[in-house]
Amino acid sequence: MHKVLIIDDSDINLTLIKALVLKLGDCSPTLFDNPxxxxxxxxGNDPDLVIVDYMMPDMDGLKFISAFRALHGRNExxxxxxxxxxQKDVRYDALLGGAxxxxxxxxxxVEFSARARNMLSLRTGQKFLADRAEHxxxxxxxxxxxxxxxxxELIFRISxxxxxxxxxxxxxxxxxxxxxxIIALGLDLSIAQQKxxxxxxxxxxxxxxxxxxxxxxxPGKLTPEEFEVMKGHSKIGHELLKDSRSEIMKAGxxxxxxxHEKYDGxxxxxxxxxxQIPLFxxxxxxxxxxxxxxxxxxxxxxxxxxxxxKFLEDGRGKHFDPMCVEAFLAGWEHVLDIRQRFRDEEAxxx
Amino acid sequence: MAGAFVLDKAPILSRLGGDEDIFTMMVDxxxxxxxxxxxxxxxxxxxxxxxxxxxxxxxxxxxxxxFSDDAGxxxxxxxxxxxxxxxxxxxxxxxxxxxxxxxxxxxxAG
Numbered sequence: 001m002h003k004v005l006i007i008d009d010s011d012i013n014l015t016l017i018k019a020l021v022l023k024l025g026d027c028s029p030t031l032f033d034n035p036x037x038x039x040x041x042x043x044g045n046d047p048d049l050v051i052v053d054y055m056m057p058d059m060d061g062l063k064f065i066s067a068f069r070a071l072h073g074r075n076e077x078x079x080x081x082x083x084x085x086x087q088k089d090v091r092y093d094a095l096l097g098g099a100x101x102x103x104x105x106x107x108x109x110v111e112f113s114a115r116a117r118n119m120l121s122l123r124t125g126q127k128f129l130a131d132r133a134e135h136x137x138x139x140x141x142x143x144x145x146x147x148x149x150x151x152x153e154l155i156f157r158i159s160x161x162x163x164x165x166x167x168x169x170x171x172x173x174x175x176x177x178x179x180x181x182i183i184a185l186g187l188d189l190s191i192a193q194q195k196x197x198x199x200x201x202x203x204x205x206x207x208x209x210x211x212x213x214x215x216x217x218x219p220g221k222l223t224p225e226e227f228e229v230m231k232g233h234s235k236i237g238h239e240l241l242k243d244s245r246s247e248i249m250k251a252g253x254x255x256x257x258x259x260h261e262k263y264d265g266x267x268x269x270x271x272x273x274x275x276q277i278p279l280f281x282x283x284x285x286x287x288x289x290x291x292x293x294x295x296x297x298x299x300x301x302x303x304x305x306x307x308x309x310k311f312l313e314d315g316r317g318k319h320f321d322p323m324c325v326e327a328f329l330a331g332w333e334h335v336l337d338i339r340q341r342f343r344d345e346e347a348x349x350x
Numbered sequence: 351m352a353g354a355f356v357l358d359k360a361p362i363l364s365r366l367g368g369d370e371d372i373f374t375m376m377v378d379x380x381x382x383x384x385x386x387x388x389x390x391x392x393x394x395x396x397x398x399x400x401x402x403x404x405x406x407x408x409x410x411x412x413x414x415x416x417f418s419d420d421a422g423x424x425x426x427x428x429x430x431x432x433x434x435x436x437x438x439x440x441x442x443x444x445x446x447x448x449x450x451x452x453x454x455x456x457x458x459a460g
Contacts, residue, residue: 010409012379012416019372055408084411084427106415109367 002027002120005047007038007064008082009056013107017051017082020112024120035059039067042074048123049116050079051103054090062090062097069098076126078119082107152199155248159202162209165216172291174342177201179287180280182334186327187283196251201284203252204259207237219299231268234260251280259284262319274321282321286312286328289319290335295344353421355453357460361418376416377457384454387413388447395443403443404433410446414453422449 004021006029008014014031021029030047032038035056050068054061061081068074081099083090091102100122101115159173181198189197208216211233215226222230237256241249257269258281265273267285293308303311309329316322328335359373366372391410394403411426429442 010412012376012383012413015379016372016376019375023367055405057405084408105412106365108365109369
């Protein structure tokens with residue numbers, strides 16, 4: 001049903017136009033003999049066609065059209081202006097002022113029907129395009145969300161691939177990723193950055209794929225030479241993930257190369273100091289070490305929470321960025337929640 | 351002074367797409383509004399406000415044109431144009447008042 005707004009100060013014209021509009025079929029006319037009242041109605045209603053007389057008291061048709069067009073979202077709604085046939089100059093002004101077409105008085109039904117139908121089919125086309133655009137936008141968003149989900153899953157699986165050859169567990173990866181998010185939150189990073197570190201932190205050790213089994217799986221202490229090879233996992237991980245177009249992969253590459261750097265410059269691979277170390281690397285260093293300490297491994301027992309916290313505090317400004325340690329400890333309740341949520345014996349959630 | 355008004359229903363009906371109901375409705379409304387329209391026209395002249403008179407004359411012009419009274423519409427147009435230039439034509443208004451009543455009586459009879 002098309003909503004047709006008719007504005008004319010003369011009752012007889014209103015009645016005539018209404019009768020003609022009803023003859024068009026599938027139209028519901030709304031009548032106003034006062035343009036100001038009609039404008040007020042337009043604030044809350046969306047007509048499909050406006051038919052407005054030119055010569056009216058209070059506000060003429062030209063002024064009405066420009067006021068109507070100035071309302072939000074009323075730029076495209078078709079407007080027919082009624083003028084006497086001796087008002088050519090007015091018709092020019094109206095065209096320039098936003099009318100789509102004219103009706104001349106006295107109104108002729110054939111002309112009226114043809115012009116009104118044209119305007120209504122224009123409106124139908126506009127609505128169709130708008131619906132289609134909305135539909136396509138929704139579709140794109142849906143598909144993009146699917147791709148993002150898939151990307152997240154792939155990243156998790158890549159991280160798991162490294163783990164299969166490593167005593168570390170899926171639960172470790174979940175915990176350290178969430179700890180990293182807690183630190184990002186404590187540092188007042190944006191929601192997007194918090195999400196990015198949550199999703200990229202799992203890739204920190206993906207370079208272990210490139211470490212030979214006799215070193216990676218060696219039960220005892222590594223020799224200095226073996227440890228040098230082991231340290232290579234930072235660069236291998238970076239090599240695997242760098243230059244991606246994906247923001248998550250790029251962040252993962254940064255985390256991989258920098259998570260073993262230490263705040264005082266004694267870390268590897270580059271011995272970067274303080275803020276030379278990328279922020280995500282400084283964050284993940286705290287999250288990863290804390291979880292490694294508090295987890296049981298084949299070669300060691302789990303540390304107590306107190307001992308692990310003390311280790312972090314003692315490492316402020318040496319191993320760790322003091323701000324990151326502070327942010328982690330400030331989110332302590334969340335840390336305990338994460339430990340409960342992701343336990344080693346449970347199958348990791350994908 | 352225009353010649354006598356003769357009701358020529360054919361072109362009017364043709365404009366209305368041959369719809370007798372709409373025609374009847376419009377005749378009824380014209381007759382109903384007659385006194386109001388005449389009063390508004392007289393008041394406009396009496397007010398001395400050319401803009402008001404211009405608008406009322408314009409309305410009458412449209413009204414008469416609706417009933418295919420080209421001669422009457424031309425008279426109304428003259429009053430409208432004079433008013434636009436700031437001239438209030440008492441003679442023109444008197445003519446229009448007479449014309450409106452004449453058209454009404456023909457429509458009434460028709």
